[in-house]
Amino acid sequence: MQCHHFDAARCRSCTLIEQPYAEQLAAKQERCADLLAPFGPLEWLPPVASVEQGFRNKAKLAVGGTVDAPTLGILDPGGVGVDLRDCGLYPATLQAALPVLASFVTRARLVPYDVPTRRGELKYVLVTQSPDGDLMVRFVLRSTEALPRLRKHLPWLLDVLPRAVAVTANLLPEHKAVLEGPEEVVLTERSTLRMRVNDVDLHLRPQSFFQTNTEVAAALYRIGREWVDAAAPRSVWDLYCGVGGFALHVAAPGRSVVGIETSTEAVASAEQSRDDLGLTDVRFATGDATAFALTADAPPDLVVVNPPRRGIGPDLAGWLERSGVRDVVYSSCNAASLARDLVAMPSLRPRRGRLLDMFPQTGHYEVVVALSRG
CATH class of the missing domain: 3.40.50.150 (Vaccinia Virus protein VP39)
Structure with missing residues (x-):
């Protein structure tokens, strides 16, 4: 590879x-x-x-950059965003969703969280893909401040990305090295992602492994x-x-x-x-x-x-x-x-x-x- x-x-x-x-x-x-x-x-x-390559069914993306030019990927040692939307570990169908999510960050004015200054709202975007190609999308936020904008612009996201069957906001107010907080706000009618594994349908909820x-x-x-x-x-x-x-x-x-x-x-x-x-x-x-x-x-x-x-x-x-x-x-x-x-x-x-x-x-x-x- x-x-x-x-x-x-x-x-x-x-x-x-x-x-x-x-x-x-x-x-x-x-x-x-x-x-x-x-x-x-x-x-x-x-x-x-x-x-x-292309085997990962999930993307755990740290958000960096600016609201008009967000990065989805990792943060470098100085806390600066490194964009990895084209990471080869993601299947092409999951990769294709990431530019849409970056555009949504800009449209909904979800200000990326800046680690060095501890300012901003959006910390991570977490995406899981089912074998059928459906997606669960989770926005990890510092507070509820951005929730009204998330809800306002969600119809646009669901229209452009119809495979996003479950969308949530996770609240992580603390400044610490974890991916998610305990509180989940479900924004769509569905809150689970169906994962067909062999002859068994597993239903993934937002915080289940x-x-x-x-x-x-x-x-x-x-x-x-x-x-x-x-x-x-x-x-x-x-x-x-x-x-x-x-x-x-x-x-x-x-x-x-x-x-x-x-x-x-x-x-x-x-x-x-x-x-x-x-x-x-x-x-x-x-x-x-x-x-x-x-x-x-x-x-x-x-x-x-x-x-x-x-x-x-x-x-x-x-x-x-x-x-x-x-x-x-x-x-x-x-x-x-x-x-x-x-x-x-x-x-x-x-x-x-x-x-x-x-x-x-x-x-x-x-x-x-x-x-x-x-």
Whole structure:
């Protein structure tokens, strides 16, 4: 992949871009294999590769420049905007929406937030694209000052960009390095984005997480379904369930599934998807995964975990070791924390693993491992 922004040193986010893709994939596979080698023989299935560019289903764009000449991209070390609307990681359909959004910034007089002086209103524009090409657009604002102008000019945006099916304003009054605040103002009739993944419709709400690479995420959920079905459990927990990707894929007649997630928005998304599918044996709840496990009356036959980079931690790993749970499917974005967690549950041995390249051109990845007792 060639990138003129990287060549000009305007953006260096794609740290592996100068390395041939086959070498990137092999190095990630080797890294995971080395970290998990101490835990016994492990069957590594062929890695799931990604397309090298145009794979991102979301754009997280810092807004800079001026209201008449806004930049959508990143900020340099001095807080000056660097425009990355033509970033090669975005598919062409998502790229095509970004000039329209820049024009909307000017039309609605959304003054870009200036980090050094802490003045202005518009901090970020966040765009997510579904497999069907529909868009969720979120404007991250410092205050409600610009809301009347957003509402006034929204009909223009929806006319020029009809694929924008859900548009919101997120309020982030604090001056800190985060992408969004807790309050979301929905500006359109729809507040969710339908993501068709395999045979499951996932409904994304504004503050619910979904994997950045839709095609590789679909492969991850297919693998999870295959491995869970092979274990034939009658009961499954999906801990750190997000919008329910694993839980909804592994649901089956005669199998009870419980999904646990701290985000109320994600749980609401999962429940909407479950209801659409008519799955009566699937339940979702808002809560901490570790606290849920430690206070449960009895363990399930199988647990799926998909934690953040820090892993599941010693408390949940210790509970899994003691619980008698027969099988675990562990999906990790950090093989180092996965290896630390495996030390704490020696009775659950890795049997097979598979690397999924969610993030080409970077050192990040997803790895999924099937563990069983004995």
